[in-house]
Amino acid sequence: MSSHSQSQESDAWALLALKSAPASPTKLQWSPESKGTVIARLEGREFEYMVRQKRIIIGRNSSRGEVDVNMGHSSFISRKHLELFFEHPNFYMVCNGKNGVFVDGVFQRKGAPQLQLPKTCTFRFPSTNIRLVFQSLVDEADPPLNVANKSARAPLPPLRINIPDPDSNFTSPFPSPTGTISAANSCPASPRGGHGRRNVSVDLQMAAAYAAAVAGPHGVINTVTVSTSNSHDDRGEVLLDGSSQMSENESKLFRPSNGCPPPISEPYSPPKRGDGQEDTKPPYSYAQLIVQAVASAQDKQLTLSGIYSYITKNYPYYRTADKGWQNSIRHNLSLNRYFIKVPRSQEEPGKGSFWRIDPQSEAKLIEQAFRRRRQRGVPCFRVPFGLSSSFRRDYQDWY
DNA sequence: CATAGTGTTTACCTGTT
DNA sequence: AACAGGTAAACACTATG
Numbered sequence: 462m463s464s465h466s467q468s469q470e471s472d473a474w475a476l477l478a479l480k481s482a483p484a485s486p487t488k489l490q491w492s493p494e495s496k497g498t499v500i501a502r503l504e505g506r507e508f509e510y511m512v513r514q515k516r517i518i519i520g521r522n523s524s525r526g527e528v529d530v531n532m533g534h535s536s537f538i539s540r541k542h543l544e545l546f547f548e549h550p551n552f553y554m555v556c557n558g559k560n561g562v563f564v565d566g567v568f569q570r571k572g573a574p575q576l577q578l579p580k581t582c583t584f585r586f587p588s589t590n591i592r593l594v595f596q597s598l599v600d601e602a603d604p605p606l607n608v609a610n611k612s613a614r615a616p617l618p619p620l621r622i623n624i625p626d627p628d629s630n631f632t633s634p635f636p637s638p639t640g641t642i643s644a645a646n647s648c649p650a651s652p653r654g655g656h657g658r659r660n661v662s663v664d665l666q667m668a669a670a671y672a673a674a675v676a677g678p679h680g681v682i683n684t685v686t687v688s689t690s691n692s693h694d695d696r697g698e699v700l701l702d703g704s705s706q707m708s709e710n711e712s713k714l715f716r717p718s719n720g721c722p723p724p725i726s727e728p729y730s731p732p733k734r735g736d737g738q739e740d741t742k743p744p745y746s747y748a749q750l751i752v753q754a755v756a757s758a759q760d761k762q763l764t765l766s767g768i769y770s771y772i773t774k775n776y777p778y779y780r781t782a783d784k785g786w787q788n789s790i791r792h793n794l795s796l797n798r799y800f801i802k803v804p805r806s807q808e809e810p811g812k813g814s815f816w817r818i819d820p821q822s823e824a825k826l827i828e829q830a831f832r833r834r835r836q837r838g839v840p841c842f843r844v845p846f847g848l849s850s851s852f853r854r855d856y857q858d859w860y
Numbered sequence: 861c862a863t864a865g866t867g868t869t870t871a872c873c874t875g876t877t
Numbered sequence: 878a879a880c881a882g883g884t885a886a887a888c889a890c891t892a893t894g
Contacts, residue, residue, distance in 0.1 A: 746882060765866060785884060792884085795868050802867080812892050813866050834882095 500547060503530055504594040512545070519543040519584075519593065520558070532593070533759055538586050545578070550601040552578040560587045560810075587809050591759070743776045744833035747786070747793045750776070751800060752830035755818050762803060762815040765791065799826060 501512035503519075510530050517529040521538040532538050542558030553575045556562045561570040563585040569576060584593040745753070754771035755763050763771065769787060773780045794800045799819040805811060818826055 748882085788885070789883060791867060792869090793882090794866095810892085812864090 500597070500599050501545075501552060502596045502598060504596070505530075505532075505592070512547075515548075516544065516546040519545065530593070532586065532591060538591070542586065543584065545595070547599070550599050552595070552597050552599075554578055558586070562586060742778050745830070746834060747789050748797055748800075749830045749832075749834075751790060751793055751816070752818060752826045755800075755816060756823075756827045756830065760815075761823075762817045764811070764815055765794070765813050768794075768816065 497513040499511045499513055503510040503512060514529075518541050519530040519532060520528040520540045520542040521532055528541065532542070537560050539558035539560070542556070543562060544555045544557060546553055546555075554564065554569070555575045556569045556571055556573055559571050561568055561573075563569070563583075564576065564578070565582045566585075568587070578595060578597065581594065581596045584595060585591065743750070750772050751768055753775075754768040755761060757771060758767065768790060772786075772790070779786055794802075794816055799822045801817045801819055803815045803817055805814060
């Protein structure tokens with residue numbers, strides 16, 4: 462298996478692990494070596510990593526992946542963002558990520574002197590709400606431990622996931638980052654702060670991926686990749702393998718439409734050369750494209766440039782189109798009340814705000830986001846299905 | 861300071877209901 | 878006619894070099 466596909470498998474595995482998490486305190490665990498003393502523990506949102514070696518690298522997954530703890534694909538996370546090392550009886554951290562890192566809320570810039578870590582602390586990667594709780598398991602009174610010097614790669618174990626919670630509810634309230642999302646486009650606070658809190662965003666992300674999958678021309682659940690990039694960088698994707706399990710509810714919710722045949726063929730297929738599709742405008746409104754982009758993001762939020770990146774990555778048409786479509790994207794973001802602007806916190810550099818979907822509408826919008834609408838001038842037996850903020854249309858017969 | 865990116869708003873158009 | 882969506886454009890603000 463190539464490293465790439467292995468990486469994708471890991472992502473799928475992690476994704477499924479997320480799925481299994483809500484009702485159960487059980488977290489996905491892995492450890493690079495079966496032997497040796499566990500000297501520390503790293504706890505992500507839905508996983509635990511048992512540290513048995515003296516030095517570990519935490520960073521972004523990539524094809525060049527040389528990290529011990531893979532933090533996914535966020536472009537805000539560097540490939541070797543953090544290095545933790547153990548010198549009895551303490552752990553130290555060096556930040557090599559260009560965006561720095563917050564340690565218990567204190568910003569550590571790239572290249573800062575090594576920082577002695579407290580017994581427990583929380584890392585947060587700037588411009589994301591990706592957090593990692595570190596806990597040293599070494600007692601100062603202990604004699605020096607016999608731990609591995611060289612970090613071993615941490616291949617994820619075989620996929621064995623049970624999904625214990627088939628009643629996951631996609632429409633359950635989505636907690637806002639601040640606990641409040643009041644008026645559209647007026648959220649005053651930073652989006653940060655979802656640590657340790659399971660929310661439907663993970664389900665929705667799966668849903669988005671699944672909806673994209675079933676949007677295929679034959680309703681076949683394909684293996685799909687959904688971008689999670691949140692910058693210009695087009696790295697970052699979450700893969701949901703079509704063979705993964707999905708609850709019955711989810712299957713119903715994202716059942717493929719068997720109605721009017723899609724006007725064009727499957728846009729979620731990897732870009733094909735010479736099939737003519739690259740010149741065809743996707744059958745989705747700009748609002749749908751925005752929902753697709755935001756829903757695919759790991760944090761359920763994207764910057765404007767992240768939205769652009771998602772669209773150009775998934776819809777080659779927009780790679781060559783002039784800039785007018787970007788104006789339209791901005792227009793849609795401002796105009797539609799279900800797109801919520803969430804300012805960056807002050808200590809986070811960068812342009813623009815993050816955009817989220819109104820949690821009350823999120824599930825519905827995502828469900829609709831992958832429905833092809835009739836393109837202008839293309840006759841069809843059925844009425845077109847556009848995205849409507851009022852959801853007033855009756856679309857029963859699409860099922 | 862210049863520039864580019866971002867965000868808001870208005871206006872107008874086309875196609876659909 | 879009303880509405881949804883697309884397009885263009887003016888303008889203000891802000892991050893960045």
